[in-house]
Each structure stands twice: as C-alpha cells, then as structure tokens.
Amino acid sequence: MNQKILVTGGAGFIGGNFVQYMVEKYPDYDIYNLDLLTYAGDLTKHKEIENNSNYHFLKADIADHKAINELFGTYKFDYVIHFAAESHVDRSITNPEIFVQTNVLGTQVLLDAAKNIGVTKFVHVSTDEVYGELDFDPATFFTEETPIQPNSPYSASKASSDLLVRAYHETFNLPINITRCSNNYGPYHFPEKLIPLTISRVLNDQKVPVYGDGKNIRDWLHVIDHCAAIDLVMHEGDNGEVYNVGGHNEKTNLEVVKTIINTLDKSEDLIEYVKDRLGHDKRYAIDPSKLEKLGWQPTYTFETGIAQTIKWYLDNKDWWERIISGEYQNYFEKQYSK
Structure with missing residues (x-):
C-alpha cells in the first residue's frame, strides 16, 4: 500500500516546493496538499503535477477541528509534514491574533488528529527565529540546544507550536521531528519577502525599501536544499529530535539587495532606507552539523542560488506580476511608508 503523506501549507512557498519535490521523487507515495488558500496560497505553481495520479489537493483550515478530524479519519495519513503557517514578521506586528490562531491552535488541532490515527511521524517545520537573535560575532551560531527566546509575534507563535509538538511527543509518545531553518529563497517565493520584493521592484525600476x-x-x-533536508529528516530523523537546517550563507540585507541590483545591471540609487522594523533581530546563523551527520549537505552556494532565482523571476513574470497587483499594492504602500 502506498505511503500517504500529508503536506500542510502545500500551496505556499516552501510547502509548495516540497510538494513538487515529493511528487516527482516518490511516484509510489500519495502526496496530499492541504491548504486554505489565503493570500499567500497559490495553486498555479502545481500546474505541471496537478494531473499526476499521486498528487491530491485538499482545501481546509488547519484550525478547524471538525474538518481536520474528518480528513484524518478518511485518509489515514502515514506522515504529516507541517508547513502551514502565517509567516511574515511585518504582518505579525500588525495583526498578531491570526498568527496565534493558525500557528498555535492550528498546530494543536493537527497534533490531536495525528495522535488519534497513530501517524508514523509528524514533522513540524519551524524557524531559526524562535532562538531570538545573535550578536555580530561570526563565531556564534544557533544550535539545537540554544534556548528559545522569540522576539516577534511571528516567532513567538512558532516557538509556541514547537513546544506543543514536543509536549505531544513527551506526553502521548507521538513520533515527531522539529526542523528549524534559516531564511529560504528560490522559485515561487511570495513577492513581499526581501529577495522577490527586490527582484520585482528592480525590474520595474522602483525604489527598494531597506529597513x-x-x-x-x-x-x-x-x-x-531545505526540501531535501526535510525529506531526509522524515525518513531518517531520530524520533523526538530537533534538526537545524542552515545554508552557511550569511549576508547582510544590504548585500543581498546590492547583489540583485548589480546582477540585473541597475543602479544602487534604487535603494531607499526606511524606518526600521520593530524588534528587528540583528543576526541569525545556524550550525547545521547535527543534520549533516544524518547525511545532508546543501547543494547551492548563495551565488549559484541567487543567480538561479533571479533567472526564475525573469522567466516567470506572469506569476508574480499577477500577485503584486491589486490588494497587495495597498499593503505595500502602508507597510513601507516612511
């Protein structure tokens, strides 16, 4: 019988890339993409796989206890890979409540359903932001033993969900892993995040806001590289363990913006410094040695990865131009007003 893999948030950025990765790599697995299709959810990214016999889409709110229990009871998933989350720090400062609703309550609902049917493993995809911030000493890194000290409503909601996952393992013996990743980038990244925001605005000769x-x-x-790490943890991770996933590609935000501007042969005059974000963490950096001992190594350097990403945005203008029109433009103007 085919393994049934539930991927929550599979219409988002990282979850969407993971769905495609798994559908193509494991034709004998049934991949179920569960998503509510909020502002950041987009199914057009799955056009090439939507007719595959091992791909299935399910629409539901992870915080809807009744709907989630019905789905788990019907499909009897073997694995849950949990990406679904509100994830934009700026939005969490503006509206913290939805982050608690989705990231905390939604995770608890999923954990209950997973416990009730006895899943093989629940993999919770978290973030390095739960550790707080590092100083600028290049010799300091987040490890799995670093205390959790979140500084934004977003990271606090993710830290809360991490602790719930741990508690369900300790109390109910639910088989789990938690992964905590550094900042991701690549195809289908929602255009309000730093790298796609910069690419789209530079291509349109618009000012690029830098906090x-x-x-x-x-x-x-x-x-x-993140998808490959989660795949490995899902199959080989020791029960109950946390694994940090980092690329060893530390860059200042300004360096990232300038790299994109220079690659696109535009002027650095497009950079516009704006009022800093509230509670803006200085530095994140991950020590991924525990995961590397499991067998993972990143395949992209930042230089090769950013070049590939810029090319992808050049080749897929229709996708992001549709997203940045309309209501998103209103959000942008409000968020980055001086």
Missing part, C-alpha cells in the same frame, strides 16, 4: 541601515544579517538557504 534601518541594512546591516541585519540572515543565513540564506535555497528552498530545494
């Missing part, structure tokens, strides 16, 4: 002085540092991970 504060642009010196905040992030560790960048190509989304396909």
